[in-house]
Amino acid sequence: MIAHDLDQARAKLAENMKIDILNLTQEDENVKARHEVSRTFVSDTITVPTPEMFVYALKTSLGDDVYTEPSTLLLQEHMARLTGKEAALFLPSGTMSNQVGLRTHLTQPPYSIVCDHRAHIHKYEAGGCAFHSGAHVVAAVPRNGHHLTLDDVKSNVMISDDVHFAPTTVIALENTLNGTIIPQDEVIAISDYAHSQGMKMHLDGARIWHVAAETATPLAELCAPFDSVSLCFSKGLGAPVGSCLVGTKAFITQAKRFRKLFGGGMRQTGVLAGAAAYAVTNNFPLLPKVHALAKELEVGLRELGCEILSEAETCMVFFDPAPIGVEYDELILRAAALPDPIKLFGSRLVCHIQTSPAAVQDLLELVRTIADEKKAAGFVPKPVTNGTNGTTRPTYRDIYVRKPHLAKGEESTEASKA
Structure with missing residues (x-):
């Protein structure tokens, strides 16, 4: 091929x-998307970067991570200092941060991990403990229905030379x-024993x-009982991407090797780090208001007769509207059909830093409206005893019933989601 033809081929x-x-219309669509996020109770992962976050992130360095x-x-x-650990490692996701952390601890099989039966590493990370680490997971059910205790842990760990069993190497908690919130004294007791x-x-x-925002406890104190901690920047704090794994220098050195092995070695991460840094600095102080909105939802739903x-x-607040004659599917459809729609998935309602207080009131008003319609049609509300004295604990069944509206022809499912 002559040079002229080659140039033409390249141009084509x-x-x-x-x-x-x-x-x-991208800018207009982004404004609309931010408004939709403010009326979405599905998760706190759906928060979107603000223009201020973008401006800050674009000023960061241009290295290769x-x-x-x-x-x-x-x-x-900064994250190492904040958590009281020697070193930290930036990773693309919370799942990778957990799995890299666990894999770094698990050096010679056979071994097992003890965790809560509702834990993210057990239920929502695609079997990562088995796939990445070949680890057996012992999913313990807390007797108090709320959090694992030292007695729960002792009942589920394997400390034996019996070749039939995989000895416990890691105890993984989620907070x-x-x-x-897991009481810190219980965390310390479990850690001392482990x-x-x-x-x-x-x-x-x-x-x-x-936990830090609600209890005014420094991260270093909360993280002290642990050999490794995974912290997510996109859950709660509103960054678009990223988590951090913290531990000793030797641990993080090995974890960095596993990060590369897992495909998590990234290049120009400065812009992502910038968004995370902005989130830690500016969005952490917003969390108490988030908690207040969730409590407002809980009080309102309880007063309407829902089971908490x-x-x-x-x-987060988990609820069941069945006592007032309301089904999740109906509520989801009615919320989506509002003049200013609200997005729900089921029993879990999550407030976040971009939740609109108006959305909270609109949701409660919708529940009230549907409940009144049920009463008018002859439904008799059922008395609710669970939680009326302010001592609600999650039930042993999976309390997250996810009921998205499916298009005609699709199979209806009940599932759980982290």
């Missing part, structure tokens, strides 16, 4: 490569778990920010 190839993912990335290094150093038996402690602290499955200790 380059023309075919072009793509523009923006449209003429597989080698060295200055802004990301500064974020990691918050379904929005609930370390006395040569076991490691890992914390899925995706929403540990909420799990109280709003932080940003």
Whole structure:
């Protein structure tokens, strides 16, 4: 092929490569999306970056994180100081942060992990403990229905030379778990016991920010009982991407190797680190207001006669509207059909830093309206005893009933989601 023909072929190839993912109304659509987020109670992962976050993030450095990335290094150093650990590692997701952390602890099989039966690492990480680490998971059910205790842990760990069993190597806790807080004295008791038996402690602290904000406890104190902690920047704090794993220098050095092995070695992460840093600095102070909105939802739903499955200790409340004759599917459809729609999935309502107080009131008014319609049609509300004295604990059944509206022809399912 002569030079002229080659240039033409290249020009044609380059023309075919072009793509523009923006449209003429993109800014208007983004404004609409931010409003929709403010009326969505599905999760706190749906929060979106603010213009101020974008501006800050775009000022960050342009290194390569597989080698060295200055802004990301500064974020990691800050997270290590904040949590009282020696070192930290930025990862793309909370799932990867947990799985890399666990894999780094688990060095020679056979071994097992003890965790709560509702834990994210057990239920919502696609079997990662088995796939990545070949680990057996012992899913313990807390007798108090709220959090694992030292007695629960002792009843489920395996400390034996019996070749039939996989010895417990890691005890993994989650705080918050379904929005609930584990008492710190219980965490310390479990940690002291685990370390006395040569076991490691890992914390899925995706929403540990909420614990710190609600209890005014420093992160370093909350993280002290653990050998490793995973903290998520996109849950609660509103960053678009990223989690951080913290531990000793030796632990993080090995974890970085596993991050690369898992495909988590990223390049110009400065912009992501910038968004995370902005979120930690500016959005953490907003969490008490988030908790207040969740408590407002709980009080309102309780007053309407709904069953509260799990109280709003932080940003979540779990409820069942069946006692007032309302089904999840009906509520979801009616909420979506409002002039200013509200998005729900089922029993879990999550408030976040971009939740509109008006959306909370509109949701409560909708529940009240449907309940009144049921009464007018002859439904007799059922008395609710669970939680009326303010001592609600999550039930042993999976309290998250996810009931999205499905299109005609699709199968209806009940599922759970982290």
